[in-house]
Amino acid sequence: MTAVLDPPTPVRPAGPRGRARRLARRVAGPWTYAALIAVLAGSAFPVYWSFVVSSQTPDAIDTVPPVLVPGGHLFENIARVFDTTDFALALTNSIVVSSTITVSVVLFSTLAGFAFAKLRFRGRNALLLVVIGTQAIPTELGVIPLYMMMSEFGWATKIHAVIVPGLVTAFGVFFMRQYFERAIPDELLEAGRMDGCGSLRLFWHVALPAARPAAAVLGLFTFMQAWNDFFWPLVVLVPENPTVQTALSTLAAGYTTDYTLVLTAATIGTIPVLIVFLLFGRQIVGGIMSGAVKG
């Protein structure tokens, strides 16, 4: 799902009035903390519970009262998942798909974003409007012709079919364009031009190094989105060649009633994004708060 509109600009602050700001942002009392902790618990609970079930024996899921603390059978269950389905293939496919898409989106977005922000060419504004407009288009609804195309190319059931439509995003181009607009002063590029740099060298030696923070945030979002993508891989792939998400759905749809197995697979599938999230959570929060990102 990628649908992003032009993010609204936040209301401007009224200037550096320290005392007034302190007054406005009241210090949190015990009730605020209680409410926030409740929200935090609610957010984390489903993932935590899935982990708990994954670490218990299969009969634990059907007990009353429910089990709420982890047990010692996690690795046993993980081994069972890998025995039951080709989860190794699913993980490999997901890693290949998500990494390729991430590299491509970051590269092409940075290149196009640089051109839109810092180079002058005829039709620039009109083309930029097209990019912004296409962000709101629900490309998912074109799933039937896309499937027909992939069959025609002989790509259906192969992971190319998942990778290629994800190689560029309107959001990425717009995101990088906004960043370049603010981050690189025109004088710096002018100086580079005086020294005889062509635009490609300016991009490589000036723009790209300066864009690293934004490119990293874009990369994080893109990776997580690609990893979690469900609908298109479900349509175009087959159970014999799955991504993690489609393998999960096959496992859940199977005639097994062993939900411990299914939830263990769900836990394994969540771990990679969870690691990314724990390492870079601060940047992800900052990215969402500075612009609008929709997964």
Add this chain to the structure above:
Amino acid sequence: MAVVDRAARKHRWDTKFAPYAYVAPYFLLFGVFGLFPLLYTVWVSLQHRNLLDSDGAYFIWFSNYHQLLFADPYFWNAMGNTLSLWLLTTIPQILLALGIAQLLNRKVRTRTLFRMGVILPNITSVAAVTIIFAQLFGRDFGLINWVLDLFGAGHIDWQAGTATSHIAIATMVVWRWTGYHALIFLASMQAIPASLYEAATLDGAKGWQQFWRITVPLLRPQIIFSTIIATTGNMRLLAEPLLFNPGAAASTGGSDRQFQTAALYLYEQGFTNWDFGYSSAIAVVLAIATVIVAGLGYLVTKRIQTD
């Protein structure tokens, strides 16, 4: 002389054509794999095109639409479910997000922890989370029924009823997206000048009044934005209803189609019945319906008072 000439020509190429080369990959790839399939959907929707028929594709003009709109109760059932889920997801999502943003806007210790906490649901995979929630909403051993039982509510068969299944699916969507909208609102709340609240306090306005009279009106652009974003997402829910009841008949959305959304019906017609023409017609109608509903959402949120 020749060297200068070549350098000049190179420079001209660089300023005139290079920018187009930099933006070309986006336009080419998006055009071929994004825009073209979308436009071609309209074309296919005018055809009889079923992969299971051997007679190939031929034009039948508006017959698919005629069938869909006037002779297909399953479609209207799916549209009804879609609208019901839209209401049950979008409104709670925006209201809860406003409340959570208000909490996060206080001076809080470990604020990064809380902010990461609210966005955690948004980064988890929709497939994994739906499978987890389907267990939590289980009839016999589900945790939610166990908790309700403690309060004497008895066992609810969440999947069986229309209302209960919609509530369960809406819970998954709201859980997933509220934190995202809360962070968008928080970013704007932090930019509201304190003097506004000071003046309101001097006039005797209580915290609750300040929230509705100052905070919400000033967040109007973000509320409009979030409503539209949430609408486009919530009008085509597919993974949640599909995986709420996984199995051979997953694409019908329950035994009585009680939670089959329009997007899920599109999937059923397209990829279990292989009726591409009909499925494309559903896509077109759903796209139009989404624009109408998003427009309604815009009109409603635009009316938020700004004094």
